[in-house]
Amino acid sequence: xxxxxxxxxxxxxxxxxxxxxxxxxxxxxxxxxxxxxxxxxxxxxxxxxxxxxxxxxxxxxxxxxxxxxxxxxxxxxxxxxxxxxxxxxxxxxxxxxxxxxxxxxxxxxxxxxxxxxxxxxxxxxxxxxxxxxxxxxxxxxxxxxxxxxxxxxxxxxxxxxxxxxxxxxxxxxxxxxxxxxxxxxxxxxxxxxxxxxxxxxxxxxxxxxxxxxxxxxxxxxxxxxxxxxxxxxxxxxxxxxxxxxxxxxxxxxxxxxxxxxxxxxxxxxxxxxxxxxxxxxxxxx
Numbered sequence: 001x002x003x004x005x006x007x008x009x010x011x012x013x014x015x016x017x018x019x020x021x022x023x024x025x026x027x028x029x030x031x032x033x034x035x036x037x038x039x040x041x042x043x044x045x046x047x048x049x050x051x052x053x054x055x056x057x058x059x060x061x062x063x064x065x066x067x068x069x070x071x072x073x074x075x076x077x078x079x080x081x082x083x084x085x086x087x088x089x090x091x092x093x094x095x096x097x098x099x100x101x102x103x104x105x106x107x108x109x110x111x112x113x114x115x116x117x118x119x120x121x122x123x124x125x126x127x128x129x130x131x132x133x134x135x136x137x138x139x140x141x142x143x144x145x146x147x148x149x150x151x152x153x154x155x156x157x158x159x160x161x162x163x164x165x166x167x168x169x170x171x172x173x174x175x176x177x178x179x180x181x182x183x184x185x186x187x188x189x190x191x192x193x194x195x196x197x198x199x200x201x202x203x204x205x206x207x208x209x210x211x212x213x214x215x216x217x218x219x220x221x222x223x224x225x226x227x228x229x230x231x232x233x234x235x236x237x238x239x240x241x242x243x244x245x246x247x248x249x250x251x252x253x254x255x256x257x258x259x260x261x262x263x264x265x266x267x268x269x270x271x272x273x274x275x276x277x278x279x280x281x282x283x284x285x
Contacts, residue, residue: 008036008064010113010122011274014198014238015044015071015257018055022261027055030274032063038113039063039274040122042238042256043071043198049083053097060101065111067104069124070094071198071238072217076160087164087172091126106180110187113194115279120233121187125180125197127223130170133203133215141170141216148213155217177222184230194277195232199239202227204248205255206240227251234277243275 011032018024032039039059045052045068052074060066074094077086085093095105104111106126113122131141138144148154157169166172187193195201199219206215218239227235227249234252241259245252256275258264264271 006034007116007279008034008038008114009276010038010040010115010120010194010278011063012040012042012196012236012254012256012277013258013274014042014236014255015241015259016041016046016055017044017073017258017260018046018051019048020261022265023258024055026258026271026273027058030059030062036064038065038067038122040124040194040196040236040256040277041066041068042196042236043069044073044238044257045071047073047076047078048081049094049097052094053101056098056103057101060103065104065113066102067111067122067124067196068098069106069196069198070126072128072157072161076156077162078160086162087166089164110183110193112191113278118192118233118278120192120194120278122194123184123187123196123230125195127176127180127197127199127201127220128169128173129199129217130173130220130222131216132221133206133218135213135216144213144216148216151211151213153211153213155214157217173220174222177220184226187230189231192231192233194234194236195227195230196236197223198237200237200253200255201235202248202253205237205242205246205253208242209240227253236277243271 045055098105106124110121110123135144135147163169163172201223238257243255245254
């Protein structure tokens with residue numbers, strides 16, 4: 001408590017998928033406990049621009065600061081979405097809409113969250129995947145995709161996530177990695193960070209996937225050293241719909257996803273969202 005007021009918190013959610021009414025109801029219930037609470041939204045708010053704007057506007061009106069990183073679903077060009085922009089143009093359009101609402105994007109200066117005992121630069125990232133998380137037994141992308149298809153695993157991105165003007169999703173990923181590294185390199189060496197990306201920054205979270213062939217659509221090996229290199233006190237991600245906390249190279253990696261109703265409704269407890277990132281919860285006695 002600060003002067004009788006609740007201490008500010010840094011909170012996070014991802015994979016809200018608000019096209020589903022059950023998830024929209026969950027989003028309507030997300031509220032801060034302090035006027036100074038921040039909320040990280042780590043991608044996959046929805047596929048339709050109107051849904052993305054609805055959710056981010058609602059949250060930005062409630063939380064002191066909302067920080068957004070795009071997921072693959074925001075980048076889809078869904079045939080029924082009135083906004084038919086593709087690839088980088090779609091991403092740029094979403095950035096401008098977010099800025100109009102006061103939502104922090106990967107193209108904005110990294111804001112510094114200041115708690116009672118800690119301050120961190122919150123870095124929303126937009127880094128795609130490049131198929132380098134190969135399917136088991138594959139030697140290259142071609143073999144990896146073939147093994148996935150044989151297993152009946154094909155990501156919808158292959159049909160709806162267009163890389164325009166880049167020749168491929170991996171080329172877009174390479175461009176985003178280079179641009180993001182330049183921005184992270186500019187963060188002062190004594191500044192701790194929270195790294196936020198829709199896709200995991202390391203492969204380890206994908207090892208639990210029921211279908212290991214899906215990992216190739218889940219990240220890139222190019223970011224494997226970023227958590228330690230850029231002094232992350234925590235990495236926040238989504239995409240896998242497996243909310244949990246793991247540690248890798250001494251850095252906590254936390255998935256904060258809601259997921260589809262058919263997934264979270266099977267769990268014994270209701271989704272505990274938003275997830276508190278900082279200050280860290282006291283350990284159980």
